[in-house]
Amino acid sequence: MTLLHTIFLVAISAEAMSGAMMAMRRKMDLFGICLIGTVTGLGGGTVRDVMLGHYPLTWVGHPEYLAFTVGAALATAFVARVLHHFRLLFLLVDGLGLVAFTIIGCNVALEIGAPTTIVVLSGMITGVFGGLLRDVLCNEVPLVLQRDLYATVALVTGILYVGLLWLELGTTVASLIALTVGFALRVMAVIFHWRLPSFSAEGIRGFD
Amino acid sequence: MTLLHTIFLVAISAEAMSGAMMAMRRKMDLFGICLIGTVTGLGGGTVRDVMLGHYPLTWVGHPEYLAFTVGAALATAFVARVLHHFRLLFLLVDGLGLVAFTIIGCNVALEIGAPTTIVVLSGMITGVFGGLLRDVLCNEVPLVLQRDLYATVALVTGILYVGLLWLELGTTVASLIALTVGFALRVMAVIFHWRLPSFSAEGIRGFD
């Protein structure tokens, strides 16, 4: 699918920029910026492929993708000063990427005949684990586990996509609907600060 | 082995509860609680399988296990307030799980004909890495590397189990003996605060 692939390339670049920005705040050098950027952009698909035993990994089979993540990370390092003008664009591309990653991740699991639960999970892992690895490498409690509906968007997108395929709507139509709905959900989650509930941790001291 | 499998299901649930509790203390949302719970319950076996190239991963082949970890994590989120009444039970189940995970990990490596060192190591990885991944994702120095004999219990259990098999005692008898001895060791380590020695770090500044 050309549309999905184009969104994929834009999304790994956008994710690489988010990784590069966090690396810069940790005062990492140019190598660290490129590494964190690449891990953020391609880490979700890498974790998915390792979990599914799906080799070669995306970037091993297509090393040209590394040019996108490294290029985006380097560009970020040099133009960071003006990036704050593009915050809204960045949030939109990040949301689009989350949804596209999820659909791609579902497709990979479908190809190898995984059960439905694993198909949806494969989508979530692809969408969420790039940002999660970025946060672990930057020594942060993962933001994706704390902020506005992010993983939940991946979950809804994955379930919707699998459901539409089950209704035999065809990959193209299912992708377009899942992309649209998932993206709309993410945008609304950001605008209205939708969150999953978190819970009081009182009464659970002394357990580890 | 039905007994070992039953203990396995109880243990992944108990480990998922320990992960959920740490996630709640980090103010993670419901998704984070489920993710950290699942990683804690199934992460040790996942690391082992990736290290050994043993596919499909446990939870990919048996997605129903995810219902145990996600269910236990959700339950924890809603009943955390009363959980402190069950601290002792929790410690016991956690210790039983550690020992059961270790024996299961040894069995996986034995099945693929790994050398003895790797069999014992496979047991340790299965027992210890779930908690270790939990701590890394929650941005903690891993507790398993600091507290009362925990990894050591896995090591002793693994060596004992392999030794008993070598004496041709049969899987069932060897499992029962290793379970009992390992569990007793863990309980005593908790009661008497047994620890491995740690060492002064003086004189080693400036090395990294």
Next chain:
Amino acid sequence: MTLLHTIFLVAISAEAMSGAMMAMRRKMDLFGICLIGTVTGLGGGTVRDVMLGHYPLTWVGHPEYLAFTVGAALATAFVARVLHHFRLLFLLVDGLGLVAFTIIGCNVALEIGAPTTIVVLSGMITGVFGGLLRDVLCNEVPLVLQRDLYATVALVTGILYVGLLWLELGTTVASLIALTVGFALRVMAVIFHWRLPSFSAEGIRGFD
């Protein structure tokens, strides 16, 4: 190659010592010291092999390597008090290890017919990810992403090695030249505090 293999054994031991020292500073117990030491010594090759789907992992096929890393970690725990006398030796062995790991990593990717970009990347991952995993497990922002040219030495060594092979100089000659140049570069980077540029992070708040 005997020389490269000898350097490999010395290097995994030296890296294990660096891991053990960081574990001691985190007040880890003897198990933690051995684990962090082993991850530091063998983690780079492990990440590389998992990324490339190259099984069995080095230490699964050669469990005797674990004796080197565990032995070096234990030794470190007992003689840490006098280690500061050997700081220079340690830095030299660490630099030699970085370069040797890189060449070995390139060779693994060459064996499985990976494209050139992946060959160089495989070398970098082998050289750098042991230290990176050590830092993640010890809850540090990875030093390799911040300090004097380290990853860059791996990059230069890898490109040089691949270039020399492309010129049909033969593995032995190419290894010797790459070892010498890479090691010299690393030593000079330490002596003269060469660094990659890092960048101001102003104007990039509010992006995650």
